[in-house]
Amino acid sequence: MKKQTAMNRDWIATARTLSEALPYLQRYDDAIVVIKFGGHAMGDDEAMDNFARDIVLMQQVGVNPVIVHGGGPMINEMLAKLDIKSEFVNGKRVTDAATVRVVEMVLSGLVNKRIVQAINDQGGKAVGLSGKDANLMVCDQTNPDLGFVGTPNEVNPGVLKQLFDAGMIPVVAPLGAGRNGETFNINGDTAAGAIAAALKADRLLLLTDVAGVKDASGEVVTELSPEQIVELTESGVIAGGMIPKTETALNAINGGVRAVVILDGRAPNACLLELYTEHGAGSLIRTPR
Numbered sequence: 001m002k003k004q005t006a007m008n009r010d011w012i013a014t015a016r017t018l019s020e021a022l023p024y025l026q027r028y029d030d031a032i033v034v035i036k037f038g039g040h041a042m043g044d045d046e047a048m049d050n051f052a053r054d055i056v057l058m059q060q061v062g063v064n065p066v067i068v069h070g071g072g073p074m075i076n077e078m079l080a081k082l083d084i085k086s087e088f089v090n091g092k093r094v095t096d097a098a099t100v101r102v103v104e105m106v107l108s109g110l111v112n113k114r115i116v117q118a119i120n121d122q123g124g125k126a127v128g129l130s131g132k133d134a135n136l137m138v139c140d141q142t143n144p145d146l147g148f149v150g151t152p153n154e155v156n157p158g159v160l161k162q163l164f165d166a167g168m169i170p171v172v173a174p175l176g177a178g179r180n181g182e183t184f185n186i187n188g189d190t191a192a193g194a195i196a197a198a199l200k201a202d203r204l205l206l207l208t209d210v211a212g213v214k215d216a217s218g219e220v221v222t223e224l225s226p227e228q229i230v231e232l233t234e235s236g237v238i239a240g241g242m243i244p245k246t247e248t249a250l251n252a253i254n255g256g257v258r259a260v261v262i263l264d265g266r267a268p269n270a271c272l273l274e275l276y277t278e279h280g281a282g283s284l285i286r287t288p289r
Helices: 006-027 039-043 045-060 072-081 097-121 158-165 188-199 226-234 242-254 270-276
Strands: 032-037 064-069 126-130 137-141 150-155 169-173 175-178 183-185 203-208 259-264 283-285
Touching: 032 045, 032 188, 032 270, 045 064, 045 097, 045 169, 045 270, 064 097, 064 188, 072 097, 097 126, 097 169, 097 175, 097 183, 137 188, 150 175, 150 188, 158 169, 158 188, 188 203, 188 242, 203 242, 203 270, 226 242, 242 259, 242 283, 259 270
Parallel strands: 032 064, 032 203, 064 169, 126 169, 137 175, 203 259
Antiparallel strands: 137 150, 175 183, 259 283
C-alpha cells in the first residue's frame, strides 16, 4: 500500500476545496462584481500578480469583474518629482489645473496600464479606460475649495456591458468628465460605488489595508446591516478613513448593489476567499433578507 505523502495530501485538500466551492461558483455565475483595488498591494509586484490571477480566475468561472483603482502614492511621487506642491483642505487634496493633469497622466497611464498588463500576463483580456471614456462618469464639482475634484452624478455603464459581452475585463481609472469639458479627479471608492450602483452589481468589494469594520472592542464584524453602520458611525466606533468607505457602501446599497464587502486587500486571494468560501473575508454589508 502506498503511503500518503504530504504532496498527495495537498492535492487532496485542493480537490476538496474546489468541490466545496461548487455552490459558490454556481451562485456567482454571470454575476457582476466591482472591485476597488488600492492600498499597499498596488506597489508590490507579487501582490499585483496574485490579484491579477484571481481576477482572471473569477472571469474564467463566470463572473463579470470590473476593476476600479486608486493611485494616491504614485500621484504623490510624480508631483514631488515635478515640484508641484499639494495643499489639503480637511484632509482632501486641492486639485488645481496643474495637479489634475498629473493625476490624469498617472492614473490613466502608469497605474491603469500596469494593472491591465498584469491581468493580460495571467491570460486575461483587460482593457483600460477612465471615467471620461464614453462618458462613463459625468461629474459635477464636489467643492470649489478643492478645485478639480468631482462627484459622479451621471454614470453610463453601456461601454462596460459591451466589454463584458466581448469577454473583456474593464479596468477603470477614477477620472470623470465635467459638463463643460473639464477633467475631474474622483475618489476611488466613490467611483467604484457609483459604477457598482449603475450596474446593479451583485457585489462591490472594497479592498483596503485593514481587515474590515471593527466593533468597539476592536474585533472585525463579519456582517452588518446599513442600520448598524449608521449606529456605529454615530457612536464614534466607525471613524477616520473607515467613514468614507462605509458611506460608499451605504450609497451603493441604496443604489441597488446587493451587498458590499470591506476587506483586507493585502491578504492572499482575498477576493476568492470572499466569493467562494463559506465564511468569506472582511465585513459584509447588506440589507437583512
